[in-house]
Amino acid sequence: MLRYVIKRLLLMIPTLFGAAVLVFVLMRMVPGDICVLRLATGGGSMDPQVINNCRLELGLDKPYFAQFLAFLKGLATLDFGNSMWTGRPIISEVGLRFQLSLQVAIMATVLSIMIAIPLGTISAVKQNTWIDYVVRGFSIAGVAMPSFWLGILIILGILITSKAWFGRPWMPPITYVPIWQDPLYNLSMLVWPALATGYRYSAVATRMTRSAMLEVLREDYVRTARAKGLFRKLIVRRHALRNALLPVITIIGIEFAFLMGGLVVTEQVFNLNGLGKLFVESVSNQDYNMTQALVMLVVAIFAFTNLAVDVVYAWLDPRIRYNR
Amino acid sequence: MATITRPADQAPSRPSPLALLWQFCVQNPLGAAGGFLVLVMIVMAVSAEVVTVYDPTSNNFGAMLEPPSREYWLGTDQFGRDVYTRIVFGARTALLVGFVSAFVGGTIGLVLGVASAYFGGRFDLVFQRVMDVLMAFPLIILALAVVSIFGTGIQNVILAITVPFIPRCARVVRSSALAVRETPFIDAARACGFGHTRIVLRHMVPNVMAPYLIMVTAAVGQAILIEASLSFLGLGVQEPVPAWGLMLRGGAQEYAESAPWVAIFPGVAISLAVFGFNLFGDALRDWLDPKMKV
Numbered sequence: 191m192l193r194y195v196i197k198r199l200l201l202m203i204p205t206l207f208g209a210a211v212l213v214f215v216l217m218r219m220v221p222g223d224i225c226v227l228r229l230a231t232g233g234g235s236m237d238p239q240v241i242n243n244c245r246l247e248l249g250l251d252k253p254y255f256a257q258f259l260a261f262l263k264g265l266a267t268l269d270f271g272n273s274m275w276t277g278r279p280i281i282s283e284v285g286l287r288f289q290l291s292l293q294v295a296i297m298a299t300v301l302s303i304m305i306a307i308p309l310g311t312i313s314a315v316k317q318n319t320w321i322d323y324v325v326r327g328f329s330i331a332g333v334a335m336p337s338f339w340l341g342i343l344i345i346l347g348i349l350i351t352s353k354a355w356f357g358r359p360w361m362p363p364i365t366y367v368p369i370w371q372d373p374l375y376n377l378s379m380l381v382w383p384a385l386a387t388g389y390r391y392s393a394v395a396t397r398m399t400r401s402a403m404l405e406v407l408r409e410d411y412v413r414t415a416r417a418k419g420l421f422r423k424l425i426v427r428r429h430a431l432r433n434a435l436l437p438v439i440t441i442i443g444i445e446f447a448f449l450m451g452g453l454v455v456t457e458q459v460f461n462l463n464g465l466g467k468l469f470v471e472s473v474s475n476q477d478y479n480m481t482q483a484l485v486m487l488v489v490a491i492f493a494f495t496n497l498a499v500d501v502v503y504a505w506l507d508p509r510i511r512y513n514r
Numbered sequence: 515m516a517t518i519t520r521p522a523d524q525a526p527s528r529p530s531p532l533a534l535l536w537q538f539c540v541q542n543p544l545g546a547a548g549g550f551l552v553l554v555m556i557v558m559a560v561s562a563e564v565v566t567v568y569d570p571t572s573n574n575f576g577a578m579l580e581p582p583s584r585e586y587w588l589g590t591d592q593f594g595r596d597v598y599t600r601i602v603f604g605a606r607t608a609l610l611v612g613f614v615s616a617f618v619g620g621t622i623g624l625v626l627g628v629a630s631a632y633f634g635g636r637f638d639l640v641f642q643r644v645m646d647v648l649m650a651f652p653l654i655i656l657a658l659a660v661v662s663i664f665g666t667g668i669q670n671v672i673l674a675i676t677v678p679f680i681p682r683c684a685r686v687v688r689s690s691a692l693a694v695r696e697t698p699f700i701d702a703a704r705a706c707g708f709g710h711t712r713i714v715l716r717h718m719v720p721n722v723m724a725p726y727l728i729m730v731t732a733a734v735g736q737a738i739l740i741e742a743s744l745s746f747l748g749l750g751v752q753e754p755v756p757a758w759g760l761m762l763r764g765g766a767q768e769y770a771e772s773a774p775w776v777a778i779f780p781g782v783a784i785s786l787a788v789f790g791f792n793l794f795g796d797a798l799r800d801w802l803d804p805k806m807k808v
Binding site for chain 1: 643644646647649650651652654655656658659662663735739742743746747759762767770771774777778780781784785786787788789792793
């Protein structure tokens with residue numbers, strides 16, 4: 191197992207390197223650079239001398255190869271430098287937003303597990319009854335509905351109900367406060383985006399739970415358990431569900447990784463200042479340092495989540511052994 | 515593919531296409547419903563000029579934010595444009611982006627996946643790493659980069675959506691192709707002295723059509739969803755081109771309370787379209803390859 195983990199960690203290096211090359215090249219293919227953009231937004235005249243000074247200051251005058259080496263060196267030492275746009279250290283800029291995005295991702299994942307596992311199980315146990323049809327309809331609708339549209343509907347719903355109940359419109363707060371400072375305030379802000387994204391992810395996980403359960407329920411050992419007179423509930427909980435959960439864990443893990451980098455649209459709807467917004471801003475500002483750091487962060491989260499899923503998989507299912 | 519000629523009396527009579535279609539509908543009522551939705555969408559897109567009376571792009575400030583009525587079936591938006599008309603024309607944008615990116619991305623993935631499985635060894639290893647990078651790379655960043663480099667517009671949206679599909683399709687196809695590679699007819703083809711290109715394209719590709727078709731059908735729905743998200747963010751199709759995601763941008767949120775039809779109907783259109791493609795794709799999967807799970 192240890193050897194397998196080490197091998198996987200080593201295999202991550204080429205993936206991260208590839209991502210580093212890709213983001214470096216992509217960012218430099220964009221016409222213009224941050225110095226030109228800065229001056230353009232300042233409204234000043236494009237004095238070549240000023241642009242040169244700016245480039246000199248940010249190290250953009252160096253050859254691409256030297257810039258790439260500096261980027262790699264920063265990666266290896268986990269020193270990402272300063273944001274080219276705000277001048278503040280990237281670690282603190284990202285740290286601010288990371289909390290928010292992580293919390294929404296965790297809440298959405300917990301929500302989707304809470305919805306998916308009971309619903310998927312019931313749907314499989316009561317296959318081809320009306321319960322099954324309702325659950326399947328619910329989950330197919332969840333996959334089809336864009337989460338940003340669901341977000342708009344949620345906001346609309348909040349507005350209408352708050353007007354009807356309190357007589358004046360109430361909107362979720364916009365400024366982020368960590369959950370340990372004011373849990374109620376924090377939750378009243380982040381529950382809604384978690385709901386909008388969680389529903390979609392629960393739909394995918396429900397489908398997976400259902401199909402895995404259906405397969406397991408037809409296994410010989412389930413029939414044996416039935417034959418020796420065990421209660422149905424016990425069989426479902428102890429014999430079937432435990433085996434059916436494996437593929438569900440994979441799906442949930444991969445989704446969690448996507449949530450960390452893919453909340454851009456939901457953040458836009460709910461006006462949240464998270465990683466996604468920072469992403470969009472840094473690309474449009476041509477902030478090379480920030481974009482590169484963010485992409486590497488998301489790719490690393492993705493790679494580590496995949497590895498964690500595989501390790502958990504082997505831990506939960508003793509039949510799986512990664513020997514090769 | 516190796517063809518084995520049977521004696522005439524043993525040959526199973528091929529059911530007519532119509533009978534096959536009927537069989538599909540009876541066995542998969544949900545899939546048939548999905549297929550019907552897809553068909554409606556295609557008809558809408560093709561005959562958009564016939565089924566609508568208003569112009570999808572010209573403003574009419576005399577009829578801003580009109581509620582749904584006999585005149586404006588689904589109401590009008592903040593520029594006085596008919597929502598129903600824009601949804602019908604939006605189907606054109608959605609289908610164009612959906613089909614082109616799914617087919618192009620899927621087909622490149624098909625050829626690459628089969629080639630990777632066929633050649634194996636070092637080529638396969640390197641190829642897999644490249645696919646890992648592309649899979650892990652956030653789609654929205656890829657789209658942002660494409661838009662910043664080439665500018666916005668429908669062809670760049672298609673490019674941004676096509677690229678991430680390639681590794682996903684290549685993965686699935688590769689795993690099926692690995693099994694095909696071990697079959698005797700590939701050895702036979704090698705023994706006949708056929709070139710690699712011919713074996714990959716003529717002998718292996720036709721045998722992985724089932725997973726390919728399933729991936730592409732599912733990808734159309736996904737592509738429509740991504741196109742809507744990108745347009746919603748302002749990174750995709752630009753005004754005044756009618757597109758569902760774009761219709762939800764800006765005005766829809768601002769006027770959600772006073773004119774909910776502007777915010778609701780385009781979302782319903784996106785959901786129904788994706789719903790249709792997903793149902794149809796699921797049924798196609800059960801029908802073509804009962805063993806396969808996605």
